[in-house]
Amino acid sequence: MSVQVSVAPRIAADPQRLALAQSVLGQAEAKTQRERGPVRGEELERSGHSFPVPRALEELISRGEVRAGSSIEVTGPCGTSLALALAAAAMGEESWCALVGMPHVGIAACADIGVDPRRTALIPDPGAQLSSVLSALIDGIEVIVLGADLALTPAQWRTAKNRARTQGSLLIRLGEARCDLAVQSSSPRWVGLARGSGRLRFRSARVAACGRGAAGSGSAMEIRIPTPAGVLASAPRTAVPTSRRGKAPSRARATLTLVQSGNR
Numbered sequence: 001m002s003v004q005v006s007v008a009p010r011i012a013a014d015p016q017r018l019a020l021a022q023s024v025l026g027q028a029e030a031k032t033q034r035e036r037g038p039v040r041g042e043e044l045e046r047s048g049h050s051f052p053v054p055r056a057l058e059e060l061i062s063r064g065e066v067r068a069g070s071s072i073e074v075t076g077p078c079g080t081s082l083a084l085a086l087a088a089a090a091m092g093e094e095s096w097c098a099l100v101g102m103p104h105v106g107i108a109a110c111a112d113i114g115v116d117p118r119r120t121a122l123i124p125d126p127g128a129q130l131s132s133v134l135s136a137l138i139d140g141i142e143v144i145v146l147g148a149d150l151a152l153t154p155a156q157w158r159t160a161k162n163r164a165r166t167q168g169s170l171l172i173r174l175g176e177a178r179c180d181l182a183v184q185s186s187s188p189r190w191v192g193l194a195r196g197s198g199r200l201r202f203r204s205a206r207v208a209a210c211g212r213g214a215a216g217s218g219s220a221m222e223i224r225i226p227t228p229a230g231v232l233a234s235a236p237r238t239a240v241p242t243s244r245r246g247k248a249p250s251r252a253r254a255t256l257t258l259v260q261s262g263n264r
Contacts, residue, residue, distance in 0.1 A: 066170065067155065068170065075185070078205045095143055
């Protein structure tokens with residue numbers, strides 16, 4: 001997949017980063033031909049505005065969507081992939097996305113998992129002006145992903161959540177935080193090598209969701225994350241045979257796999 005790196009602005013760590021962030025916001029609003037004025041949280045609730053989630057994760061999240069102004073905590077060994085997948089689904093065809101404090105994530109990784117690089121701003125190190133940069137981004141960009149190593153104080157995080165709730169933005173934060181919804185991956189396992197030979201084909205992991213918007217307490221399912229990355233897709237269910245002792249069959253478990261973008 002060919003990617004034009006120049007289409008996604010990368011905001012460097014320098015004294016002009018705030019002005020550059022505000023310039024990015026202006027470009028985002030011009031691209032989507034939208035003018036976002038102040039919006040009250042009550043108006044958003046009445047309008048029912050929401051963000052979709054990846055189709056493969058709809059079983060974990062009620063109605064397959066999260067309400068505008070929500071925050072999502074993503075943890076576990078597959079956290080970055082899940083956060084980007086959530087952002088890609090929420091962006092849809094028009095919205096912009098900002099990745100803040102994630103210097104290890106590049107344009108190719110974003111494009112592979114479905115995040116449109118033409119509508120993505122990279123802010124690897126907001127530095128001392130973190131609060132100002134974050135406020136500016138929330139006011140103008142709908143989907144914002146925050147890195148796990150971002151030095152946010154509890155007060156700054158509360159301010160960011162309140163501002164996102166007012167503006168109707170979606171905050172996705174890597175690492176433990178007080179969020180409306182928590183998505184956690186665990187038990188990763190690489191598949192493909194057989195007794196020291198072969199090729200790594202994908203990584204499997206268990207994903208669970210809890211909190212406001214989760215489908216139910218303890219909701220969990222298996223996913224597969226291959227290399228190179230692709231888009232999440234739900235695999236067909238497999239029936240579970242009835243036990244010989246007459247016990248009721250256990251509920252069929254859904255598994256997930258990732259398919260290449262060109263095969264959709």
